[in-house]
Amino acid sequence: MSSANEMPVTLKELAARANVHPSTISRVANNDPGLRIATATRSRIEALLRETGYQPNGIARGLKLRQTNVLAVVIPDVTNPFFAALFRGVEDAAAPAGFNVLLCNTDGLPERQRSHLQGLQARRVDGVILASSFLKDPSVRDLRRQQRPYVLVNRFSDEGEDPFVGSDDLLGGQLATAHLLDLGHVRVGHLAGKSTVSTGWLRRRGYLAAHTLAGLPADPNLIVEAGYTEESGALAARRLFSLADPPTAVFAVTDMVALGAAEVARQMGLRIPQDIAIVGYNDIPLAGRVSPGLTTMHVPIHEFGSVAARLLLEQIESDEPARRRVRFTPDLIVRESTVLGAASPARAARPMFSAE
């Protein structure tokens, strides 16, 4: 019921105006339960609070309460739609609880990740969501011994050690590859992620497992490391498609890599899916929009973020370590990049997930 204040008001100033002690204002403002106060004084103070539009200084508050109400999300790059959606999941869960969220991009550089995490520690954020970790990541080790809540998302660092939210990448890689094998493809390539990243490592193992289960040999030459950007995907795809005995289908570690591969296929005059079938991973919104539609493993990206945030918020409120791991089961979405004329069916149910 007031105009916003020009200069931030302090308790002391208000106290002077109301002829009471600052602490009294504070208690009224915070609606201190069990506060005994004269009705006249209370309404006088409340009027003043409205009139000035008093907002407690968050910094001072944070210093006293040892809580900043800030979370941080550390990701490779927010212009990647996967991470943008992930962030939205975090904010959508954090904002209602009164938390703001810092966003830190690392571009996949360990050094930038390290320096960001260090800065966040200094800033005393209440929790960190890390979606850019490597296997055996020293940064994660640092995170562990800090007495601060954190959750690893999508990628983990050491199996079973850290709170984690992600998908079953081994199964996902297997299902994606099995889909291609089921279609009759015999030479199925893999545009792999880095083996230093859990997603890359596990999806590759899934790719191999699918071959084993199908009783088919997996040609090592058909596995090319592709990184995670569209450009690096294109580069790797060019190598793969230029082999003397090229694959007729390929499983890409992420949708972005798959899109890079699709672009290369077009440039090389390969028809999708007739000459080369392509499967991605993550089901980013873009996957359903490109032409041909990209067959991919659906994972609930937004939920990755919101679940991770809730895990963090629980820890912050309860002050317990609460190591929890949530792993969603990925879901094959068949589109035109593997099956000619495939309708884009509405997915049946929400994906299942298991929580330990």
Place this chain on the structure above:
Amino acid sequence: MSSANEMPVTLKELAARANVHPSTISRVANNDPGLRIATATRSRIEALLRETGYQPNGIARGLKLRQTNVLAVVIPDVTNPFFAALFRGVEDAAAPAGFNVLLCNTDGLPERQRSHLQGLQARRVDGVILASSFLKDPSVRDLRRQQRPYVLVNRFSDEGEDPFVGSDDLLGGQLATAHLLDLGHVRVGHLAGKSTVSTGWLRRRGYLAAHTLAGLPADPNLIVEAGYTEESGALAARRLFSLADPPTAVFAVTDMVALGAAEVARQMGLRIPQDIAIVGYNDIPLAGRVSPGLTTMHVPIHEFGSVAARLLLEQIESDEPARRRVRFTPDLIVRESTVLGAASPARAARPMFSAE
């Protein structure tokens, strides 16, 4: 040269360990120029600093110095590639200066914008970048009288009043429309933004101006308000394309809206560009990747963010209001959505911009 600390160390604890006063530690840690100190003491303290991996408590520091080293970016939705790129621009400029960036999504809701801005004020962020403002926005008025640096990006609220970074939307709308008229289209539609948003209002005026300049009438029935999402663009396009006398070309207020329109065109069996030519605005990365490639007005999105951040940082360092406005000239990029078989040419030079 040390392991990260488990519990954050305080100056007082270090002081006790080094047998000096906390202030001395502080001065050494901050490399206080003009500090006179015995070499022995200095190295003893420095060793201790390294050993413990001391990191000053950012909150306490912020309280004392009245500076948080935090910027905030307020946008409608980070899953929109335009805003994701914008954010990267901000962070890329802010991070080297030691600033972290809060990201707030409003989903275009004035109420969420208001509550976010209020929260940011309480948090005492050092500066705010607002890219979701409306014309005559009360939130912006509040922002103005706060004694805190802010910059409006892409959209402005009241012409000439606020620090601003964006494109010349009037010119952009005109160039986009002129391109279609030059191609011989007589009935050119407009999927317009909201007239309560500067971009929507100006691009629409540009659309009209192009008609005037070409000496052609603009049919009011061909202007349909489309909002800013792909879905709302599709909805509006469906109405537009279903008219008794439909347009043969359309200028969409943003690329996302244009993509929605393109999807609808496909569904309705309209060929692009033969039956319906489409121009977008912003040149998001997606625009060059879809098929057919989307003709659009290129604006330097990443620079929007980095320039805005620099404007903010200047103000923070110099402590001067420094109202500056930077307006980039948009650049027509012709792709297949308007010209059959148009090559995607590398843009010639960087876009010009004018700064007041």
Place this chain on the structure above:
DNA sequence: TGCCGATGAACAAACGATTGCGCTAGCCTA
């Protein structure tokens, strides 16, 4: 009248860092 218990609000100590200023030696100089 004297004591007790509420009641209403002030006091003051944190939280951790920064910084202008003051204080104590020691040394030099006159």
Place this chain on the structure above:
DNA sequence: TAGGCTAGCGCAATCGTTTGTTCATCGGCA
């Protein structure tokens, strides 16, 4: 030997809140 200068630190206030504790006042009751 007194006075002054300087190097080397310590002191204490301050930033704005929160919160356990204390203090004064007043009414009621014996």
